[in-house]
Amino acid sequence: TCGDEERISEEMEELLKTLPMEKLPEGIDLYFYEGHWYPSMFIHCIIPFQQQFKAQDTDLILVSFPKSGTTWLKALAFAIANLNNYPLNESPLLATNPHVLVPFLSDAFYGKNPFLKLEDFPSPRILATHVPHSALPTSIKDSDCRVVYLCRNPLDQFISFSHFACKLSNRPFDPSFIEESFDMFCRGVSAYGPFWDHVLEYWKASRERPGKVLFLKYEDMKEDPISHLKVLAKFMGLPFSVEEESQGVIEEVLKLCSFDNLKDLEVNKNEKNRMGHPYSVFFRKGEVGDWANYLTPSMVERMNKLMEEKFAGSGLDF
Numbered sequence: 001t002c003g004d005e006e007r008i009s010e011e012m013e014e015l016l017k018t019l020p021m022e023k024l025p026e027g028i029d030l031y032f033y034e035g036h037w038y039p040s041m042f043i044h045c046i047i048p049f050q051q052q053f054k055a056q057d058t059d060l061i062l063v064s065f066p067k068s069g070t071t072w073l074k075a076l077a078f079a080i081a082n083l084n085n086y087p088l089n090e091s092p093l094l095a096t097n098p099h100v101l102v103p104f105l106s107d108a109f110y111g112k113n114p115f116l117k118l119e120d121f122p123s124p125r126i127l128a129t130h131v132p133h134s135a136l137p138t139s140i141k142d143s144d145c146r147v148v149y150l151c152r153n154p155l156d157q158f159i160s161f162s163h164f165a166c167k168l169s170n171r172p173f174d175p176s177f178i179e180e181s182f183d184m185f186c187r188g189v190s191a192y193g194p195f196w197d198h199v200l201e202y203w204k205a206s207r208e209r210p211g212k213v214l215f216l217k218y219e220d221m222k223e224d225p226i227s228h229l230k231v232l233a234k235f236m237g238l239p240f241s242v243e244e245e246s247q248g249v250i251e252e253v254l255k256l257c258s259f260d261n262l263k264d265l266e267v268n269k270n271e272k273n274r275m276g277h278p279y280s281v282f283f284r285k286g287e288v289g290d291w292a293n294y295l296t297p298s299m300v301e302r303m304n305k306l307m308e309e310k311f312a313g314s315g316l317d318f
């Protein structure tokens with residue numbers, strides 16, 4: 001479990017022994033807790049997060065299914081929130097990875113000596129998580145804080161995750177892993193999966209409380225980034241002004257946060273996070289449809305059928 005044993009409480013150690021566990025061939029262990037599969041390095045954070053996190057009404061919580069464009073969303077939300085604090089050509093995004101500027105909430109609940117001290121984090125806070133809606137702390141659901149949810153076509157998400165997991169586990173990407181982990185994905189066994197439950201829970205929440213939960217898809221953002229940036233800014237309570245629009249601020253924000261720009265920044269090319277993972281792992285291809293280079297027609301058919309079945313009647317499709 002990533003050498004974190006000393007961080008785990010005895011109570012958690014006892015709980016872990018009772019939870020179903022599966023190993024992804026890419027080198028990540030998943031534990032099944034209350035209906036969802038959590039990666040071993042984050043299972044320890046879930047209970048303290050649920051019990052201790054106190055949302056503030058002004059918080060913005062970015063939620064995503066892993067590998068759905070979290071890094072991009074973090075950059076965009078940070079840029080929007082700080083438009084009046086820094087000129088875009090002096091943005092902290094140019095020298096700091098988006099995961100540092102918009103940290104994961106798990107960092108605040110990571111063992112006895114967490115990386116993130118929430119009490120020191122300036123308000124209004126922008127924070128992130130991959131935790132499913134049903135597992136969010138009640139304080140998030142009860143407060144007035146806003147949630148932005150981002151997901152992605154499961155075929156691309158799956159391929160992106162497979163590469164990412166290999167990099168995190170320091171093993172070369174091996175296409176032969178895919179067969180087994182694809183089968184696991186389709187059985188619901190994937191980080192924070194089942195995929196469809198994660199997506200459907202937030203979809204439902206976004207329809208029930210549209211002012212509180214914004215639902216986004218990576219592919220839609222790629223296709224029409226300008227409209228989606230406007231929607232995001234409006235949802236954040238920070239709509240672009242007519243002057244900003246006419247001055248091309250939307251395009252500038254998109255350029256700053258683009259895959260090509262972020263990927264080539266010194267920090268994202270050469271620096272590492274506190275876990276020792278290079279930031280470059282968050283930037284691979286940044287394209288829609290890369291699954292076609294890896295998956296067989298029968299895998300694609302299986303996934304498409306499964307998605308049709310799971311999303312039937314929801315008004316949502318992939």
Ligand code: A3P
Pocket residue numbers: 064065066067068069070071072156159160161163257258259260262282283284285286287290
């Ligand atoms: P690929 O592996 O398909 O390239 P996350 O940020 O949730 O970990 O998701 C990572 C995925 O988003 C990767 O997809 C990565 O390349 C892509 N990505 C990272 N930064 C991006 C950006 N600024 N714009 C679009 N996609 C980006």
